[in-house]
Amino acid sequence: MKKIIIPIVVVIAAIAVIGFILTNNKKKNQEKTAFIAEGGGAVAVRVANIEKKTVELDFSVNGTFIPKKELNFLSENAGRVKAIYVDEGSRVSKGQVLARIDAEIINTDRETAQATYQNALRDQERYQSSFTTGGVTQQQLDQAKLATQNAKLRLQASERRVSDANIKSPINGIVNKRYIEVGAFVTAQGTQLFEIVDVSKLKLKVSVNESQVANLKVGDKIDIKSSVFPNDNFKGAVTFIAAKADESLSFPVEIEVANNANSSLKAGMYGTAIFNFPKQAPSILIPRTSFVGSVSSNQVFVLDKANNTSKLRDVVSGRILGETVEILDGLKEGESVIISGQINLAEGTPVSIVK
Structure with a gap:
């Protein structure tokens, strides 16, 4: 019995959700129709007066x-x-x-490296003397010099480890x-x-x-x-x-x-x-919603007050300041820009101002 009841409940719930969505969409469409109807046949729009304002940065x-x-x-x-x-x-x-590490083993390594380096120096001196008299070849002398150089590097490394036994602050x-x-x-x-x-x-x-x-x-x-x-x-x-x-x-x-x-x-x-920031000169600011599509379009509708129609206007936008946009060119003080209802507008469309 439970296996039959559960699917029935699911179907009823789905029908209820669908009914709610349809009712909600119908309500929104009625609101849009009523908004346009307010204009008495013309497209109902809202406008903002264009004026210069001081920009607060x-x-x-x-x-x-x-x-x-x-x-x-x-x-x-x-x-x-x-x-x-x-x-x-x-x-x-x-x-x-800051601290010190026990350096007994490190010191022993340094002493060994020091002794190795001194022996390498003496060997190099003997090979140099023998080379002068023809007792050894150039290759043997070069090997003696290389051994001395390697012993010197090992000594330097061991001395560095002795120094590092004293832990010092780098900053x-x-x-x-x-x-x-x-x-x-x-x-x-x-x-x-x-x-x-x-x-x-x-x-x-x-x-x-x-x-x-x-x-x-x-x-x-x-x-x-x-x-x-x-x-x-x-x-x-x-x-x-x-x-x-x-x-x-x-x-x-x-x-x-x-x-x-x-x-x-x-x-x-x-x-x-x-x-x-330094005080800014007053400039024309309009709402972001004024633009047709988006700010990047650089187009707005202005109100032709003589016959209540819309006029498409190209503008040059500047800084975006929150919900407003600076207009560098294309609008003048005293004009009115349409800030809502643009989706239903074209050049010369009759409009009705909704307050």
């Missing part, structure tokens, strides 16, 4: 501070940690020794994390030692839309505010503008910000970038 946007420099410091030599000279929160300078900054303890064994494959961040300068990462990014360029000076320090003013400069929008159709922008003497700003805090 200023805007602000929120973002997150990140360090300008951030380094996860890895080991380059294998060995046991013999000493650590800094802790989390310590301020360090470039070249400062100025603050030790944000310490991953090792005295006695821990680190490998040459890259054991993580320290995380160092430099917050003397930070980057504020923000995203702007297409109309905003069109007015930005690298090097622009920007005012920065922080909600944590509302009384402090920070200055920044645009250092990066993405050439491609992200998935949300926004353009990532990076602003370099100089921290204050106390390094009050921390990476991860929120900040507000305030973009101020």
Whole structure:
């Protein structure tokens, strides 16, 4: 019995859905017919008066501070940690020794390389002397010189490893994390030692839309505010503008910000970038819906007030500013542009204005 009831219920539900869709479509068509009927036989349209307005380009946007420099410091030599000279929160300078790896084995390798190099030098001197008297060939002398050069390179590499036993900071900054303890064994494959961040300068990462990014360029000076320090003013400069929008159709922008003497700003805090632009001259702005098809068509319908008909007009569009578009040529103040109903219009079509 259940097998029979279920298909019946499904069919009834499908019929109900179809009936709802048909009823809804009928209602929409009636609304469109009523809208046109308002014009008494003419096409009912809405219009906007054309006038010059001052363009406001200023805007602000929120973002997150990140360090300008951030380094996860890895080991380059294998060995046991013999000493650590800094802790989390310590301020360090470039070249400062942070820790030391037990260099006993490394020193032994260097001494061996040093002895090998000295022997190679003595052998080369003997071969050079013998070559002068005809005791050895040029090939044998060249091999002795090559052996000396190889021994020198091995010595330089071992001296570098001895130097690397003193783990030094490659940047100025603050030790944000310490991953090792005295006695821990680190490998040459890259054991993580320290995380160092430099917050003397930070980057504020923000995203702007297409109309905003069109007015930005690298090097622009920007005012920065922080909600944590509302009384402090920070200055920044645009250092990066993405050439491609992200998935949300926004353009990532990076602003370099100089921290204050106390390094009050921390990476991860929120900040507000305030973009101020010179005052713009008034210009003609019309709604985006005025265009026939899309903004790229550069065509609109204007109202012929003498006989209430539509006139197709070619225009030159400029900047797209949100829901409005700047018109550089083709329209004059005092005219009226049709902003809805264009789908039913052609050149000279009688129209009726709906308020």
